[in-house]
Amino acid sequence: MGHKAMPTGSVRQRCGRYTVWALLLITGLVVVVPSSFTAQPKREANSFAPPSWYDRTVQHECVLGTDYLGRSYAAVLGRAISATTRVAFFGTAAVLFGVLAVGTLQGSTQSKLLGAILASGNLGVMAVPQVAVLITIATSWSRTSPAWMVNTSMMAVLVLFAIPTGARLIAERVRSVNQTRFVAASQAFGASWWYTFRRDVFPHLLEDIAWIVASVLPMFVAVEVGLAYLGIEYREFEGLGRALAKSFGSIFNGIAQFQLVVTIAVILWVALIPQIILKLLNVRGFAEESV
Amino acid sequence: MSDALRIEGLSVYGQGQYDFGRQNADERESNDPLSGQQNTAASGARGYEVISQVNLSLRAGKVLGLVGETGCGKTTLINSILGLLPASLSVASGRILIDPEEQPVDLLQLNNRQRAAYLGLRIGYVPQDVRSGLNPLMSARQTVREGAKRKRDRKHQRSAITQRTDDALRRAGLSDDFLRSDADRRPGRLSGGQCQRVLIAQAIVNEPSVLLLDEPTASLDPTSRHQVLETIRRLADDGAAVCLVTHDLAAIASMVDSVAVMYLGRLVEIGSADQVLRHSRHPYTRGLLGCVPRLDEKRTLQPINGEAPVSGNGLTGCRFYPRCPLRQIQCEVDEPQLSKAQLEHQVACHVAE
Numbered sequence: 244m245g246h247k248a249m250p251t252g253s254v255r256q257r258c259g260r261y262t263v264w265a266l267l268l269i270t271g272l273v274v275v276v277p278s279s280f281t282a283q284p285k286r287e288a289n290s291f292a293p294p295s296w297y298d299r300t301v302q303h304e305c306v307l308g309t310d311y312l313g314r315s316y317a318a319v320l321g322r323a324i325s326a327t328t329r330v331a332f333f334g335t336a337a338v339l340f341g342v343l344a345v346g347t348l349q350g351s352t353q354s355k356l357l358g359a360i361l362a363s364g365n366l367g368v369m370a371v372p373q374v375a376v377l378i379t380i381a382t383s384w385s386r387t388s389p390a391w392m393v394n395t396s397m398m399a400v401l402v403l404f405a406i407p408t409g410a411r412l413i414a415e416r417v418r419s420v421n422q423t424r425f426v427a428a429s430q431a432f433g434a435s436w437w438y439t440f441r442r443d444v445f446p447h448l449l450e451d452i453a454w455i456v457a458s459v460l461p462m463f464v465a466v467e468v469g470l471a472y473l474g475i476e477y478r479e480f481e482g483l484g485r486a487l488a489k490s491f492g493s494i495f496n497g498i499a500q501f502q503l504v505v506t507i508a509v510i511l512w513v514a515l516i517p518q519i520i521l522k523l524l525n526v527r528g529f530a531e532e533s534v
Numbered sequence: 535m536s537d538a539l540r541i542e543g544l545s546v547y548g549q550g551q552y553d554f555g556r557q558n559a560d561e562r563e564s565n566d567p568l569s570g571q572q573n574t575a576a577s578g579a580r581g582y583e584v585i586s587q588v589n590l591s592l593r594a595g596k597v598l599g600l601v602g603e604t605g606c607g608k609t610t611l612i613n614s615i616l617g618l619l620p621a622s623l624s625v626a627s628g629r630i631l632i633d634p635e636e637q638p639v640d641l642l643q644l645n646n647r648q649r650a651a652y653l654g655l656r657i658g659y660v661p662q663d664v665r666s667g668l669n670p671l672m673s674a675r676q677t678v679r680e681g682a683k684r685k686r687d688r689k690h691q692r693s694a695i696t697q698r699t700d701d702a703l704r705r706a707g708l709s710d711d712f713l714r715s716d717a718d719r720r721p722g723r724l725s726g727g728q729c730q731r732v733l734i735a736q737a738i739v740n741e742p743s744v745l746l747l748d749e750p751t752a753s754l755d756p757t758s759r760h761q762v763l764e765t766i767r768r769l770a771d772d773g774a775a776v777c778l779v780t781h782d783l784a785a786i787a788s789m790v791d792s793v794a795v796m797y798l799g800r801l802v803e804i805g806s807a808d809q810v811l812r813h814s815r816h817p818y819t820r821g822l823l824g825c826v827p828r829l830d831e832k833r834t835l836q837p838i839n840g841e842a843p844v845s846g847n848g849l850t851g852c853r854f855y856p857r858c859p860l861r862q863i864q865c866e867v868d869e870p871q872l873s874k875a876q877l878e879h880q881v882a883c884h885v886a887e
């Protein structure tokens with residue numbers, strides 16, 4: 244009597260799940276409406292200043308302290324999440340488009356030429372280290388080259404590297420779905436290619452698409468962070484890589500150490516978002532019935 | 535009763551090797567001579583022969599049973615009607631006329647777009663294999679509904695489509711209970727018999743005049759098989775011309791009106807169900823019937839000797855000659871044609887004539 248009821252396993256699980264959804268929602272909002280959440284901090288200091296808990300602009304203490312330019316680190320991190328995630332989303336969308344277009348074409352036509360190109364592309368991807376190509380490209384541009392050109396070329400390399408593997412996966416799925424009797428039944432119903440693809444084939448690709456997104460998006464985050472950390476970046480672009488590099492730069496400052504840990508946690512969180520969503524949605528559940 | 539569909543002199547040839555990729559899994563796994571071994575029998579500019587000079591009529595209100603061993607060309611015949619032949623096969627000659635007595639249209643002369651106006655609307659099709667015939671991600675009702683949407687008329691409204699969907703499910707023999715509680719389930723949660731009826735409902739939702747069923751009872755238990763066959767009979771009685779492709783002679787014996795027997799792409803016997811199944815004259819048909827077990831009679835089943843060759847190419851004379859217990863010297867050189875003497879019961883055999 245009088246004992247406080249301990250939360251049961253399922254209640255704890257539910258609480259955990261709601262927390263993860265809430266974090267996802269906040270991250271999503273940070274990405275979608277960054278200015279409301281993370282108003283662009285002013286560059287307060289004319290010269291570099293050590294991170295501090297006190298923000299002179301608003302004249303009170305900040306949750307995550309200030310950065311080397313005296314800006315609220317929470318706002319800086321918010322901008323960085325937004326910038327990196329947008330780049331990663333854009334890159335993932337490009338990969339997905341390429342993978343779907345090439346994979347569907349190959350799966351539907353069973354073209355030997357395209358099959359050979361994909362197979363050799365796949366071998367090439369395995370044989371050549373992607374990071375080496377990215378560094379070579381980034382360093383081969385002259386210092387005066389427009390930053391968007393440098394970034395676009397790097398993005399193109401990432402997309403090209405990601406397409407062969409994903410396209411082969413999609414092609415194989417399209418081929419196997421096309422051979423099922425329900426597709427034959429659709430065709431015997433006079434269904435057009437587009438109708439068959441939309442109604443019969445595409446729903447069976449969703450699981451593959453989900454897993455491609457879950458593996459490609461972290462890759463873009465990792466590459467952005469990695470290259471920015473190494474100093475290969477677009478100057479106006481303040482992503483998570485820059486945040487990591489700058490907090491690492493003041494590593495001997497206690498506040499910077501704290502900011503570094505937070506930044507690493509945020510990078511891991513952003514990179515793992517697709518996997519977390521897949522886990523939460525239990526994608527395997529619908530995939531069980533797929534072809 | 536008039537003809538709803540007529541096949542005249544249909545020949546289908548394969549180029550190079552047989553396209554195993556388009557063959558269905560059942561055929562691949564079975565002893566199908568077309569898929570069990572690599573077909574290297576292609577010869578001549580036309581390739582190997584898959585169907586040769588087939589003439590057949592589907593009558594309104596009647597059920598035609600198309601029987602023969604796996605790989606004899608039954609499914610290819612159906613696919614020719616539907617325009618679903620794999621790229622490696624092509625129609626060499628013949629006509630497939632829909633509405634042959636009133637406004638004949640040769641389906642083989644139509645392009646895909648034109649043919650689509652008939653498929654699903656005038657010609658209904660039930661594919662082989664209950665399970666893989668239904669999209670596993672669509673519920674039973676959704677599947678039939680998608681078919682119902684094909685009919686674009688004034689009633690192309692949500693409520694009219696729903697009405698036609700439920701009507702089709704009922705006509706396919708599914709109960710109101712099923713409609714209430716199970717129709718929104720995916721095929722994985724339905725029984726084989728229910729899945730088969732959903733496929734039939736999809737085929738009949740637009741009330742086609744011709745219904746093609748490819749092995750509709752192959753994977754069903756005896757009760758479901760009986761119910762499905764009863765449903766098919768009822769659909770024919772309502773006026774549909776039904777072609778029932780099967781190798782299950784025992785199951786269809788009591789419900790078909792006529793039977794056509796195919797061997798190596800040729801029709802070898804055709805007549806009323808009574809004539810072909812009870813007074814068969816072709817040695818091949820007799821061989822098939824000899825393999826059918828009977829409950830009322832204890833007897834040793836007598837399978838036909840040997841296996842059907844990969845294709846008829848290279849064979850002169852009767853195609854059944856290598857396996858025929860009644861063969862004669864003449865059979866090896868003269869190819870028998872369907873006898874014209876008795877139009878109601880035609881047999882392609884020198885001895886039976």
Ligand code: SF4
Nearest residue numbers: 852855858865883884
């Ligand atoms: S024609 Fe000759 S070989 Fe052919 S089925 Fe008749 S008897 Fe047999």
